[in-house]
Amino acid sequence: SRRILSIRYYCKRTPTKLRLSEAVSGSKLGANVQVQGWVRSVRPQKKNLFLHVNDGSTLQPLQIVASSGLLTFGCAVEVTGTLKQSPHQKQLVELEADQILVVGECNPVDFPFKIKERHNLEYIRQFPHLRCRTNAFSSLLRIRSEATTAIHSYFRENGFVQIHTPIITSNDCEGAGELFQVEPQSPENDEDANFFSVPAFLTVSGQLHLEVMSGGFSRVYTFGPTFRAENSQSRRHLAEFYMVEAEVSFTQSIEDLTKVMEDMFRSATEDVLAHCAEDVALFHKHVTPGHRDTVDHMLKKRFPVITYTEAIDILNRSSQKFAFPTQWGCDLQTEHEKYLVKHCGNIPVFVTDYPYELKPFYARDNEDHPEHTAAAVDLLVPGVGELCGGSLREERLDLLRTRLEEAGLQDTYSWYLDLRRFGSVPHGGFGLGFERYLQCILGVDNIKDVIPFPRFSHSCLL
Numbered sequence: 001s002r003r004i005l006s007i008r009y010y011c012k013r014t015p016t017k018l019r020l021s022e023a024v025s026g027s028k029l030g031a032n033v034q035v036q037g038w039v040r041s042v043r044p045q046k047k048n049l050f051l052h053v054n055d056g057s058t059l060q061p062l063q064i065v066a067s068s069g070l071l072t073f074g075c076a077v078e079v080t081g082t083l084k085q086s087p088h089q090k091q092l093v094e095l096e097a098d099q100i101l102v103v104g105e106c107n108p109v110d111f112p113f114k115i116k117e118r119h120n121l122e123y124i125r126q127f128p129h130l131r132c133r134t135n136a137f138s139s140l141l142r143i144r145s146e147a148t149t150a151i152h153s154y155f156r157e158n159g160f161v162q163i164h165t166p167i168i169t170s171n172d173c174e175g176a177g178e179l180f181q182v183e184p185q186s187p188e189n190d191e192d193a194n195f196f197s198v199p200a201f202l203t204v205s206g207q208l209h210l211e212v213m214s215g216g217f218s219r220v221y222t223f224g225p226t227f228r229a230e231n232s233q234s235r236r237h238l239a240e241f242y243m244v245e246a247e248v249s250f251t252q253s254i255e256d257l258t259k260v261m262e263d264m265f266r267s268a269t270e271d272v273l274a275h276c277a278e279d280v281a282l283f284h285k286h287v288t289p290g291h292r293d294t295v296d297h298m299l300k301k302r303f304p305v306i307t308y309t310e311a312i313d314i315l316n317r318s319s320q321k322f323a324f325p326t327q328w329g330c331d332l333q334t335e336h337e338k339y340l341v342k343h344c345g346n347i348p349v350f351v352t353d354y355p356y357e358l359k360p361f362y363a364r365d366n367e368d369h370p371e372h373t374a375a376a377v378d379l380l381v382p383g384v385g386e387l388c389g390g391s392l393r394e395e396r397l398d399l400l401r402t403r404l405e406e407a408g409l410q411d412t413y414s415w416y417l418d419l420r421r422f423g424s425v426p427h428g429g430f431g432l433g434f435e436r437y438l439q440c441i442l443g444v445d446n447i448k449d450v451i452p453f454p455r456f457s458h459s460c461l462l
């Protein structure tokens with residue numbers, strides 16, 4: 001009986017380690033628990049000290065009631081105590097602390113975030129190494145993580161096979177010359193100086209590798225980092241960003257692509273709104289007020305489709321003065337894209353059939369069109385402009401060979417021509433800029449605020 005007693009004593013005294021999300025759920029009322037996290041607020045009241053602690057697993061912090069202690073905003077703690085029903089309406093439970101151990105101190109004078117202050121995204125961006133300690137940015141990171149899962153779920157549920165396309169490549173898929181070259185840092189001998197024997201670059205797009213796989217799999221996708229040496233300080237360009245790319249074989253027309261693009265956008269957005277409801281609500285309330293209405297409005301109707309020629313016509317008839325004048329054959333600028341979105345009722349809009357000369361070598365020639373166009377499509381969205389770019393690919397060997405020869409690329413892309421020689425099928429695909437997607441659903445103005453570690457010209461912090 002002595003042994004049983006000591007086991008009972010042990011069971012009572014050994015606290016259960018909980019993540020904050022479990023602790024706040026109310027499922028462990030009465031339990032002796034231990035939680036760890038960072039202090040998000042400190043409030044002395046009468047004889048007690050009220051703390052809010054969070055470990056990033058939930059938006060809702062856990063209220064800790066302690067009798068006393070020297071605790072500051074931002075410090076890391078380990079708290080042991082009993083979970084009790086909270087008398088306050090705002091939370092289900094609170095933790096009555098028996099012991100608080102300070103794991104890491106935080107000097108409140110130097111800490112850039114101040115208790116009870118709501119810092120804007122521009123301010124917290126200055127501290128990329130500390131910004132996950134703010135509520136706004138930790139919500140954003142949870143939403144980003146959920147959106148990643150939602151996109152993978154969409155593809156899994158729709159029969160797409162995920163392909164890990166390479167990060168180092170010898171091709172420039174877009175042909176825009178915005179490549180970062182990869183070389184060993186300090187070659188010790190001549191052989192190392194030419195490590196890959198050919199010039200190698202960080203990928204600008206996984207499309208060509210997906211096209212390789214689409215010769216054996218009718219639906220493939222990839223979701224990974226892409227790199228562009230664009231010397232741009234704009235609010236929607238990064239040097240390193242994540243792209244979601246899909247490739248579909250046996251396509252009949254551009255509608256086969258617009259359907260996947262629209263379905264993926266809707267499915268991922270609905271998932272995020274459902275599974276991250278609290279974080280999204282916080283964001284739409286305090287960071288980008290009113291944006292929830294824009295998102296709901298976006299999802300109400302089917303996305304309209306207009307041709308590039310119609311788009312130019314709309315822009316030419318507009319009374320708005322654009323910095324870049326429009327005429328058939330010009331590239332659409334952000335100001336044009338935003339105007340077109342507004343014109344179509346502030347919902348996402350597809351623009352198809354761009355001038356052939358504007359598109360890379362792989363885009364399919366629309367020979368039957370009166371103007372010389374390619375079967376390419378962009379998805380333009382509110383607040384951002386271009387979110388996705390895609391096209392049907394030129395699957396006809398003779399036309400593709402001629403185009404590559406005109407560009408002097410037939411040797412570089414002999415393997416790509418092979419894809420058209422051995423079981424070529426009509427196919428097409430698109431790429432979606434993941435950070436721009438987050439900007440669109442969250443209403444965030446600057447792309448640097450939706451990625452943990454932004455890289456852009458003249459900036460590679462951390």
Ligand code: 4AD
Nearest residue numbers: 205207237238241245387388389390429430431433
């Ligand atoms: O339109 P893009 O250049 O298309 C491609 O790269 C195709 N090869 C994709 C494909 O068909 N598989 O890029 C696709 C999307 C853009 O619409 C934009 O949302 C995003 O990628 N994007 C950028 N996002 C952030 N920073 C940049 N510098 C970006 N460049 C493109």
